[in-house]
Amino acid sequence: MTEEIIIAGFGGQGVLSMGKILAYSGVMQDKEVSWMPSYGPEMRGGTANVSVIISDERISSPIINQFDTAIILNQQSLDKFEASVKPGGLLIFDPNGITHEPTRKDINIYKIAATAKAQELGISKVFNMVVLGGFLKLKPIVDKQYIHEGLEHSLPQRHWNLIPQNEEAIEIGKNLIEPVQVL
Amino acid sequence: MARELQLMKGNEAIARAMIASGCDGYFGYPITPQSEVMETLMAEKPWETTGMVVLQAESEVASINMVYGGAATGKKVATSSSSPGISLMQEGLTYLAGAEIPCLIVNVMRGGPGLGTIQPSQSDYFQSVKGGGHGDYQLYTLAPASVQEMYDFVFDAWDIAFKYRNPVLILSDGAIGQCMEKLYTRDNVARWSEEERRANAPWGTWGKPAGRGHNIITSLELDSARQEVFNHKLQAKYAEMKEKEVRFEALNCEDADYIIVAYGSSSRIAMKAMQMAREKGIKVGLFRLITLFPFPTKQLAEVAKRVKGILCVEMSAGQMIEDVRLATQCGVKTEHFGRFGGIIPTPGEVLEALENKIIK
Amino acid sequence: MNKDIEARKQELLNDGYEEVYTRTKVLTDAVMHYCPGCGHGTTHRLVAEVIDEMGIQDQVVGVSPVGCSVLAYNYFDVDFQEAAHGRAPAVATAIKRLNPDTFVFTYQGDGDLAAIGTAETIHAANRGENITMIFVNNGIYGMTGGQMAPTTLVGMRSATTPYGRRVDLNGYPLRMTELLSTLPGTYYVTRQSVQNPAAVRKAKAAIRKAFENQKQKKGLSFVEILSNCNSGWKMTPVAANKWMEDNMMPNYPIGDIKVDGKICEGIDANRLVLDHALTVMQ
Numbered sequence: 001m002t003e004e005i006i007i008a009g010f011g012g013q014g015v016l017s018m019g020k021i022l023a024y025s026g027v028m029q030d031k032e033v034s035w036m037p038s039y040g041p042e043m044r045g046g047t048a049n050v051s052v053i054i055s056d057e058r059i060s061s062p063i064i065n066q067f068d069t070a071i072i073l074n075q076q077s078l079d080k081f082e083a084s085v086k087p088g089g090l091l092i093f094d095p096n097g098i099t100h101e102p103t104r105k106d107i108n109i110y111k112i113a114a115t116a117k118a119q120e121l122g123i124s125k126v127f128n129m130v131v132l133g134g135f136l137k138l139k140p141i142v143d144k145q146y147i148h149e150g151l152e153h154s155l156p157q158r159h160w161n162l163i164p165q166n167e168e169a170i171e172i173g174k175n176l177i178e179p180v181q182v183l
Numbered sequence: 184m185a186r187e188l189q190l191m192k193g194n195e196a197i198a199r200a201m202i203a204s205g206c207d208g209y210f211g212y213p214i215t216p217q218s219e220v221m222e223t224l225m226a227e228k229p230w231e232t233t234g235m236v237v238l239q240a241e242s243e244v245a246s247i248n249m250v251y252g253g254a255a256t257g258k259k260v261a262t263s264s265s266s267p268g269i270s271l272m273q274e275g276l277t278y279l280a281g282a283e284i285p286c287l288i289v290n291v292m293r294g295g296p297g298l299g300t301i302q303p304s305q306s307d308y309f310q311s312v313k314g315g316g317h318g319d320y321q322l323y324t325l326a327p328a329s330v331q332e333m334y335d336f337v338f339d340a341w342d343i344a345f346k347y348r349n350p351v352l353i354l355s356d357g358a359i360g361q362c363m364e365k366l367y368t369r370d371n372v373a374r375w376s377e378e379e380r381r382a383n384a385p386w387g388t389w390g391k392p393a394g395r396g397h398n399i400i401t402s403l404e405l406d407s408a409r410q411e412v413f414n415h416k417l418q419a420k421y422a423e424m425k426e427k428e429v430r431f432e433a434l435n436c437e438d439a440d441y442i443i444v445a446y447g448s449s450s451r452i453a454m455k456a457m458q459m460a461r462e463k464g465i466k467v468g469l470f471r472l473i474t475l476f477p478f479p480t481k482q483l484a485e486v487a488k489r490v491k492g493i494l495c496v497e498m499s500a501g502q503m504i505e506d507v508r509l510a511t512q513c514g515v516k517t518e519h520f521g522r523f524g525g526i527i528p529t530p531g532e533v534l535e536a537l538e539n540k541i542i543k
Numbered sequence: 544m545n546k547d548i549e550a551r552k553q554e555l556l557n558d559g560y561e562e563v564y565t566r567t568k569v570l571t572d573a574v575m576h577y578c579p580g581c582g583h584g585t586t587h588r589l590v591a592e593v594i595d596e597m598g599i600q601d602q603v604v605g606v607s608p609v610g611c612s613v614l615a616y617n618y619f620d621v622d623f624q625e626a627a628h629g630r631a632p633a634v635a636t637a638i639k640r641l642n643p644d645t646f647v648f649t650y651q652g653d654g655d656l657a658a659i660g661t662a663e664t665i666h667a668a669n670r671g672e673n674i675t676m677i678f679v680n681n682g683i684y685g686m687t688g689g690q691m692a693p694t695t696l697v698g699m700r701s702a703t704t705p706y707g708r709r710v711d712l713n714g715y716p717l718r719m720t721e722l723l724s725t726l727p728g729t730y731y732v733t734r735q736s737v738q739n740p741a742a743v744r745k746a747k748a749a750i751r752k753a754f755e756n757q758k759q760k761k762g763l764s765f766v767e768i769l770s771n772c773n774s775g776w777k778m779t780p781v782a783a784n785k786w787m788e789d790n791m792m793p794n795y796p797i798g799d800i801k802v803d804g805k806i807c808e809g810i811d812a813n814r815l816v817l818d819h820a821l822t823v824m825q
Binding site: 248253254 | 600601
Binding site for chain 2: 020023024027032033034035036037059060061062063064065066153
C-alpha cells in the first residue's frame with residue numbers, strides 16, 4: 001500500500017497539522033511516511049499545502065506531483081491541484097468558498113462541508129479533524145488507535161485534554177462526507 | 184541502545200543530533216530554509232542538560248568565526264546556514280581548513296544566485312567541493328538524502344572531523360531540511376570531559392599548562408617554502424580521505440543498462456524515476472553519492488564500464504556532472520538533467536530526460 | 544631563554560652587574576618584528592606582565608588580529624589563536640563561552656577593530672561578553688603600508704589620502720572607544736597611551752583592571768592604547784610621540800570613560816555623541 005496525498009488550503013486552516021497528525025499516525029502503525037510542506041512566504045498567511053505519503057515500503061521521493069488523494073480547502077488550491085489527481089484517484093473538497101466545482105470526469109469526487117459544520121457546532125479549532133475524518137472514512141489507511149497515538153505525538157502535552165474533542169471531530173467528519181461523483 | 188522512533192523535520196533532526204552527539208557549541212544566524220535548526224536548539228535549551236552552548240550571532244560572518252574560536256579550543260562546535268549565508272562564511276571556512284580545525288558546517292541549500300529563492304536547490308556543489316574560499320583546501324562533504332541521514336551524519340561528522348583535523352560540511356537542501364520523515368534517534372553521547380578534550384585535541388587552545396609549549400592556531404605562514412610543505416601535508420590528508428572515506432550507495436547497478444547519478448533530494452526523485460523505468464522494462468540503476476568530497480571516482484568508474492549511458496540529476500545547471508565525466512574519463516555518454524532556481528524536478532521529468540537524452 | 548642571552552647575562556652578573564629589569568616569562572624569546580619606537584612592543588609587555596602578576600598564564604587564550612600584531616602569538620607564551628581580519632571579538636566570544644574558566648583577550652589594531660570588524664566589536668560589547676579587548680590605535684594601516692584607517696585624523700596624510708583626510712570624501716575619524724562606552728554591555732572603557740613612563744604605568748593599571756574585571760565576571764573591558772606609527776607617519780619615534788600628543792590626543796582624549804559600568808564624571812554627552820568638531824590638522 002502506498003497512498004500519496006496533497007492537503008491544500010489557506011494558512012491557518014490547519015493544513016500542515018492535519019498532515020502531521022496523519023503522518024504521525026502512520027508512524028505509530030509502523031508505516032513509512034513523509035511530510036513535505038510548501039514553505040516560505042506562502043506559509044506566512046497565504047496558501048499552504050503539504051504532501052503526505054504513507055506506505056508499506058521505503059519511500060523514494062517525498063516530492064511528488066501526482067496524487068492518489070487531494071484534500072482541497074479553498075478555490076486556489078482546487079484550481080492548482082485538481083489536475084494533479086491520478087486518474088481514478090480521489091478529490092475531497094470543502095464547498096465553503098468554492099465558486100466553481102471540480103470538473104474532472106475520471107476521478108472520484110466527494111465533498112465535506114466541514115467549515116459550516118464546525119461553525120455550527122462551535123468547534124472551528126478542530127475543523128481540520130472533521131476533514132481528516134471524512135478522508136479516513138473513504139480511505140481507512142490508519143487505524144483509529146494509531147490516530148489517537150498520532151494526536152498524542154503531534155500535540156504538546158498541555159493540549160492532550162483536547163484529544164477527545166479531536167477524535168469526536170473525526171467521527172463527525174466520517175458522517176459528514178458525501179459523494180459528488182463516484183466512478 | 185534505546186532507538187526512539189519519531190517523526191521529524193530534517194532541520195530539527197540536525198539540531199537534535201547535535202545535542203545527542205555531544206556537541207559543545209552552536210553558533211548561527213537565521214536564514215530560510217534552515218532556521219528550525221537554531222529554533223529547535225533554543226527550544227531544547229541544551230545548556231541546561233548537556234551543557235551545550237547555543238548563541239545567535241550577529242551575522243554568518245560572526246557565526247563561522249565563533250566556530251573557529253570555539254572549535255580551536257578542541258571542542259565540538261557547529262553552525263548551520265543556507266546558501267547566501269554559506270557564501271558569507273567562505274573566508275571562515277578557508278581559515279578553518281588552513282588552521283586544521285575540526286568542526287561541522289551544515290548548508291541547507293536554496294536557489295541562487297544572489298538572494299535567489301528560498302526553495303530547495305543544489306547549486307552549491309562547486310562552492311562546496313571546488314573551493315568556495317581561496318587556497319587549496321577541501322571540506323569533507325556529506326550529502327544526506329533523508330531525515331535519518333541528516334541525524335546520523337552529524338555523529339559521523341565528528342569522527343571524520345577529529346580524525347583528520349578538518350572541517351566537515353553536511354550539504355543538504357530545503358527539501359530534506361523541511362521534510363518530515365521517520366527518525367530513529369540514538370542515546371545521547373556525553374560531551375567530552377576535560378580529559379577527553381585534552382586527549383582528543385592536544386593541539387587545542389584552552390590555556391597552556393606548565394610544561395607544554397603554547398599552542399597556536401593560525402593559518403599564517405610568512406615563509407613560502409614552509410607554506411608549501413604545509414600544503415603538501417594538507418594534500419596528503421585529502422588523498423587519505425579519498426582512499427579511506429568515500430561513501431556511496433549503488434542501487435540496481437549490477438544489471439543496469441543506464442544509471443542515474445545523484446545525491447541528496449535529487450537522489451530520492453531519481454530513485455522513483457528508476458522504479459518507474461524498471462516498471463517499463465528499462466534497466467536503470469541509481470548511483471547515489473554520499474560523500475561529494477571525496478568523490479567516489481574509482482567506484483563510479485567501475486560501474487560506468489558496464490552501462491550505456493549516465494544521467495546526472497542535480498537541482499542545478501550542471502555542476503556534479505563535471506566530476507562524473509572526470510571519473511569516467513568521458514568514456515560513456517553522460518548528460519545532465521536538472522531544474523534550478525528553487526524548482527524541484529519530478530520523477531516523471533527525470534525519466535523523460537533519461538529516455539530523451541540518454542536512451543534515444 | 545636563548546642560550547646566548549643566558550650566557551651573556553651570566554657574564555654580566557659575574558662581572559658584578561645587578562639584574563634590576565628583566566623580561567617577563569609570559570613573553571617568548573622571539574625577536575619582535577615591530578618597528579623601533581612603536582607602541583606595540585610596550586603594550587605587549589604590559590599585557591604579559593599583567594598575566595604574569597595575576598598568575599594566570601596557564602588560563603589565558605589570546606586572539607590576534609590581521610594587521611601589525613598578526614604575529615602576536617609568537618611573542619606571548621600563552622595559547623593563542625590568529626583570527627580572520629576583524630573577527631577577533633567573535634572568535635573570543637566563542638572561546639570564552641565554551642571555556643568560561645579561561646581568560647580571553649583580543650589584541651587588535653584600528654583597521655581590524657574599527658573598520659572591517661566593527662560589527663563583531665559592537666556586538667561582542669553589546670552582549671557584554673566577559674572578555675578583555677586591547678585596541679591599539681595609531682590612526683593608520685601600518686602593515687599594509689600606511690593607508691587611511693577609520694581613526695585617521697581629518698587632514699592627516701596617508702597612502703590613500705595623500706592630500707590629507709577629507710570629511711566630504713572620507714567621513715569622520717571613528718571614536719570607537721566613546722561609542723562602545725554608550726553600550727550597556729561594556730563594564731570598563733578607557734583610553735591610555737604608552738609614550739612615556741607615566742603613561743605606561745597608567746596603561747598597565749588599566750590593563751590590570753581589565754583582566755581583574757574578567758576574573759570577577761563583570762562583562763566586557765575595553766582598553767584603547769593610543770600609539771604612534773612612526774614608520775607610517777614617516778617620523779622619528781620621538782617626533783612621532785610628540786606629534787601624537789599634539790594631534791591625536793585632542794581628538795582621542797586620554798583617560799577612563801566608563802568605570803564599573805558607569806560613565807565617568809566629567810565625560811559629558813557631547814564628548815560621547817555630539818562633539819565631532821575635531822581638530823583639523825594643519
